[in-house]
Amino acid sequence: MRPFTLKYVFPQRLPTVVTPYRFDARRQLNVLPDGRPAVSDRALLLAAGTTTSTAGSKTHFDD
Numbered sequence: 001m002r003p004f005t006l007k008y009v010f011p012q013r014l015p016t017v018v019t020p021y022r023f024d025a026r027r028q029l030n031v032l033p034d035g036r037p038a039v040s041d042r043a044l045l046l047a048a049g050t051t052t053s054t055a056g057s058k059t060h061f062d063d
Contacts, residue, residue: 020044 021030021038030038
């Protein structure tokens with residue numbers, strides 16, 4: 001028998017997440033597949049909450 005609390009502690013499965021943008025190193029920002037900056041897509045920002053990337057840690061020593 002499985003304890004009641006373990007039902008909520010362990011997720012059943014992780015959701016599949018597809019990031020609809022990529023980091024453009026030349027422009028130093030996240031871009032959508034059509035080339036627009038990711039921050040210009042209001043629906044994406046509402047769904048994701050942010051368009052952060054690891055660019056800062058790769059380009060700046062003080063991060």
